[in-house]
Amino acid sequence: MxxxxxxxxxxxxxxxxxxxxxxxxxxxxxxxxxxxxxxxxxxxxxxxxxxxxxxxxxxxxxxxxxxxxxxxxxxxxxxxxxxxxxxxxxxxxxxxxxxxxxxxxxxxxxxxxxxxxxxxxxxxxxxxxxxxxxxxxxxxxxxxxxxxxxxxxxxxxxxxxxxxDAVTAVSGSGPAYAYLLAEAMVAEGIRQGLDPATALRLTARTIRGAGTMMETSDDDPSVLRERVASPGGTTAEALAVMDRRGFVDVVREAVAAATDRSIELGEIAAGQS
Ligand SMILES: NC(=O)c1ccc[n+]([C@@H]2O[C@H](COP(=O)([O-])OP(=O)(O)OC[C@H]3O[C@@H](n4cnc5c(N)ncnc54)[C@H](OP(=O)(O)O)[C@@H]3O)[C@@H](O)[C@H]2O)c1
Incomplete structure (x- = not known):
C-alpha cells in the first residue's frame, strides 16, 4: 500500500x-x-x-x-x-x-x-x-x-x-432516514410486546442485512422486496399500508428537499468566500 x-x-x-x-x-x-x-x-x-x-x-x-x-x-x-x-x-x-x-x-x-x-x-x-x-x-x-x-x-x-448535492441527499443524510425507519420499527415492536433491546437488535440487524443483500445481490431492491412479500402474507399487508400512506412519495420528496437544501447551502458558502 x-x-x-x-x-x-x-x-x-x-x-x-x-x-x-x-x-x-x-x-x-x-x-x-x-x-x-x-x-x-x-x-x-x-x-x-x-x-x-x-x-x-x-x-x-x-x-x-x-x-x-x-x-x-x-x-x-x-x-x-x-x-x-x-x-x-x-x-x-x-x-x-x-x-x-x-x-x-x-x-x-x-x-x-x-x-x-x-x-x-x-x-x-x-x-x-x-x-x-x-x-x-x-x-x-x-x-x-x-x-x-x-x-x-x-x-x-x-x-x-x-x-x-444528490450524493449529500442520498448517502450524506441517508443514515438519518434509516434511523427514522428504525425508530418506528422499534417503537411498534415494543408496543407489540418485544423488549426494547430485542426490538433494537432485530431492527438494526434487519436493516444491515438488507443493505448487505442489496450490495451482494444482482437483483434490484424491488426484486428483493417482492421475494420477501408473498401474496396474502404479512409483508404484503405491511407494504400495502406503506403504499396507501404514500411512503415512496414521502421518501422521494424528502430526498428532493435535501438536494435543494444542499444546493442552497452551497450557494451561501460560495457567496461568502
Ligand atoms: N459528522 C458527520 O456526520 C459528517 C458527515 C459528512 C460530512 N461531515 C463534514 O465533516 C466536517 C467535520 O464535521 P465533524 O462532525 O467532524 O465536526 P467536529 O466534530 O466539530 O470537528 C471539527 C474539528 O475541527 C476543529 N477546527 C475548527 N477550525 C480549525 C482550524 N482552523 N484548525 C484546526 N482545527 C480546527 C474543531 O475544533 P473546535 O471544536 O475547537 O472548534 C473540531 O475539533 C464538516 O465539515 C462536516 O460537513 C460530517
Whole structure:
C-alpha cells in the first residue's frame, strides 16, 4: 500500500474517524500529523495515537503529501486563510466539508489540487461511503491518492461535482432516514410486546442485512422486496399500508428537499468566500 504522509486539519468526529481508520489500515503515527488548535485536546490525541500534533497549520503542513480538511463549514474561511499561507501545488487538499464548492477552495488556494468529498457517519465504524469530485488542478493520480485515504473508512465513489448535492441527499443524510425507519420499527415492536433491546437488535440487524443483500445481490431492491412479500402474507399487508400512506412519495420528496437544501447551502458558502 502506498502510504502518503497526511496532515488532518480538524480532528473532530469525521477527522477522528478517518484518523482511526488510517491507523487500522496500516498508516503509522509517523505518517500522520494532526492540526488541533486546543493544546489540551492536542495532548490527548498525542497520548492516544502517538501522532505528531501541532496547533497551527503553518507548523504541520510543510512536506505533507495530503492535507485533509475536516472542520465544520462555518470554520472553513478561517482554516483556508491559514492554509493559503502554507499549502503548495505539489500537495493535495482532500476536503471533507459538506456543501462547500471546489471553487471556494480554488479561489483561496490557487493551483492546489482539490478533491471535494462527501462522507457519511458510518465512517465512524469503517462502514461509510464517501463520494469524491476532483477540482480543476487535480489529476487522476491525485484522485487515486484521495481514494486510498478515504478507503480507510469505507467505500469510495467518484462523481462529477454537479452530483454532490444528490450524493449529500442520498448517502450524506441517508443514515438519518434509516434511523427514522428504525425508530418506528422499534417503537411498534415494543408496543407489540418485544423488549426494547430485542426490538433494537432485530431492527438494526434487519436493516444491515438488507443493505448487505442489496450490495451482494444482482437483483434490484424491488426484486428483493417482492421475494420477501408473498401474496396474502404479512409483508404484503405491511407494504400495502406503506403504499396507501404514500411512503415512496414521502421518501422521494424528502430526498428532493435535501438536494435543494444542499444546493442552497452551497450557494451561501460560495457567496461568502
Ligand atoms: N459528522 C458527520 O456526520 C459528517 C458527515 C459528512 C460530512 N461531515 C463534514 O465533516 C466536517 C467535520 O464535521 P465533524 O462532525 O467532524 O465536526 P467536529 O466534530 O466539530 O470537528 C471539527 C474539528 O475541527 C476543529 N477546527 C475548527 N477550525 C480549525 C482550524 N482552523 N484548525 C484546526 N482545527 C480546527 C474543531 O475544533 P473546535 O471544536 O475547537 O472548534 C473540531 O475539533 C464538516 O465539515 C462536516 O460537513 C460530517
Amino acid at each position: 502506498d502510504r502518503s504522509s497526511i496532515a488532518i486539519v480538524g480532528v473532530g468526529a469525521m477527522g477522528g474517524a478517518l484518523l482511526s481508520g488510517l491507523l487500522e489500515a496500516g498508516w503509522t503515527p509517523a505518517d500522520l500529523t494532526l492540526i488541533e488548535a486546543y493544546e489540551p485536546r492536542a495532548a490527548e490525541l498525542r497520548e492516544a495515537t502517538g501522532c505528531r500534533t501541532v496547533t497551527v497549520p503553518s507548523d504541520g503542513i510543510d512536506g505533507q503529501d495530503i492535507v485533509v480538511l475536516a472542520v465544520k463549514p462555518q470554520d472553513i474561511h478561517g482554516a483556508l486563510l491559514q492554509l493559503a499561507e502554507v499549502l503548495t501545488a505539489d500537495q493535495v487538499l482532500v476536503a471533507l466539508v459538506a456543501g462547500v464548492p471546489i471553487s471556494v477552495y480554488e479561489r483561496a488556494l490557487g493551483e492546489v489540487p482539490v478533491i471535494r468529498t462527501m462522507p457519511n457517519t458510518p465512517a465512524l465504524v469503517g462502514e461509510g461511503i464517501t463520494a469524491c469530485a476532483a477540482g480543476a488542478h487535480a489529476t487522476a493520480d491525485h484522485l487515486a491518492m484521495a481514494r486510498t485515504v478515504l478507503s480507510a473508512v469505507g467505500l469510495v465513489e467518484e462523481v462529477d461535482e454537479a452530483l454532490m
